[in-house]
Amino acid sequence: MNGPGYSSICRLLFLLFIAVPLRGQEHFNVTFRLDFASVDALLEFSEGRIANVDRVASLRGNQIAAATSALLAREPYSRERFAQELERFRNGATAARDMFGLSSAIRFRNEIRTLSQESKKRALERRVMATIAPFFPEKARLNAVIPVYFVAMGNENAAAFVRSIVWRDDVPYFVGEGEGELTVVMNLTRSVEYIRDVQVQFIDMMSTLAHESFHAVFGLYQQQQPVWQQISSRPEPHWILAELVQNEGIAYLISLQQRSGAQLSAGQLSSSKQSVADLNAALNELASPQLTRERARDLIMNSNLSGSYEKNYGASAGVLMAYAIDAKLGRKALTETLELGPADFFSKYQQLAKQFGELPQFEAAVIALFR
Numbered sequence: 099m100n101g102p103g104y105s106s107i108c109r110l111l112f113l114l115f116i117a118v119p120l121r122g123q124e125h126f127n128v129t130f131r132l133d134f135a136s137v138d139a140l141l142e143f144s145e146g147r148i149a150n151v152d153r154v155a156s157l158r159g160n161q162i163a164a165a166t167s168a169l170l171a172r173e174p175y176s177r178e179r180f181a182q183e184l185e186r187f188r189n190g191a192t193a194a195r196d197m198f199g200l201s202s203a204i205r206f207r208n209e210i211r212t213l214s215q216e217s218k219k220r221a222l223e224r225r226v227m228a229t230i231a232p233f234f235p236e237k238a239r240l241n242a243v244i245p246v247y248f249v250a251m252g253n254e255n256a257a258a259f260v261r262s263i264v265w266r267d268d269v270p271y272f273v274g275e276g277e278g279e280l281t282v283v284m285n286l287t288r289s290v291e292y293i294r295d296v297q298v299q300f301i302d303m304m305s306t307l308a309h310e311s312f313h314a315v316f317g318l319y320q321q322q323q324p325v326w327q328q329i330s331s332r333p334e335p336h337w338i339l340a341e342l343v344q345n346e347g348i349a350y351l352i353s354l355q356q357r358s359g360a361q362l363s364a365g366q367l368s369s370s371k372q373s374v375a376d377l378n379a380a381l382n383e384l385a386s387p388q389l390t391r392e393r394a395r396d397l398i399m400n401s402n403l404s405g406s407y408e409k410n411y412g413a414s415a416g417v418l419m420a421y422a423i424d425a426k427l428g429r430k431a432l433t434e435t436l437e438l439g440p441a442d443f444f445s446k447y448q449q450l451a452k453q454f455g456e457l458p459q460f461e462a463a464v465i466a467l468f469r
């Protein structure tokens with residue numbers, strides 16, 4: 099019983115035992131600062147329980163949501179204009195154009211309030227962090243507090259988003275990544291519009307929050323990694339698109355995991371396969387000498403902001419690529435792509451596509467762009 103075999107098994111068990119908490123990523127110290135003040139105030143304001151417009155307009159979540167809505171509508175933004183719209187909204191005016199997306203807050207007031215209360219009492223942070231942490235390399239050292247603002251307004255094309263922000267005199271300035279504080283904004287309206295059951299709404303909201311949190315934490319991780327610094331220092335359009343494909347692909351895989359156990363539906367699978375062909379064509383075009391700035395901008399914008407899974411070719415190709423790597427090579431291989439960058443993400447996928455006929459391949463010349 100005391101032979102070498104026994105003691106090495108004991109040692110192995112001991113190592114496994116102590117390895118468990120360590121594998122839980124001791125260096126992953128990311129927490130949220132959850133802020134519900136904006137959603138609560140807008141609901142109270144809509145019921146006449148808050149009279150002061152400026153109090154609602156100056157809350158940080160509302161300010162970020164309003165400024166971002168103006169940006170997406172390609173309109174100039176000022177806090178005065180936002181306060182005027184709030185005033186009109188309180189007086190029941192149905193705006194011809196609801197630029198700030200305020201009307202849903204009245205229409206779904208009770209549902210939003212119930213979801214907000216549910217979100218405050220459930221262990222939101224623990225659940226979201228437990229979901230995203232395994233997607234980062236074990237040795238990643240991440241320490242951050244990410245502000246998350248819950249709102250009940252905003253542009254219909256952005257249910258949730260991440261922005262880098264510097265605050266001066268309580269006014270947000272939107273800056274490049276690496277300069278400000280990466281901040282998540284969640285519009286609760288979007289989870290109650292089409293779903294009735296509050297538990298299902300909660301899961302929908304949480305999966306969106308996990309998706310956005312992945313972007314925020316990945317943004318922090320990229321700032322520390324030489325390969326990503328190199329990419330951001332030479333922002334050629336095909337590298338920008340490749341980064342987007344990888345970043346969105348993994349973020350959508352995370353949403354998918356929270357909603358449906360990481361299974362792509364048959365419809366999603368066939369759209370994603372078509373998207374790989376579209377992405378292949380787009381990357382070729384982006385690397386061509388005839389490319390214009392306008393065309394580059396359109397190709398990159400359309401890859402993720404076209405409004406549907408089928409049309410967002412970059413995101414939907416990315417999710418198939420991430421899904422294939424995760425399912426066939428394992429989670430460790432997927433997290434390795436975060437460390438090594440898009441070249442590794444594309445080449446791991448291509449290697450699988452050569453091996454498994456059901457996965458569409460990229461042209462060799464496209465893969466070679468990332469060498």
Ligand SMILES: [Zn+2]
Nearest residue numbers: 309313346349
């Ligand atoms: Zn995203």
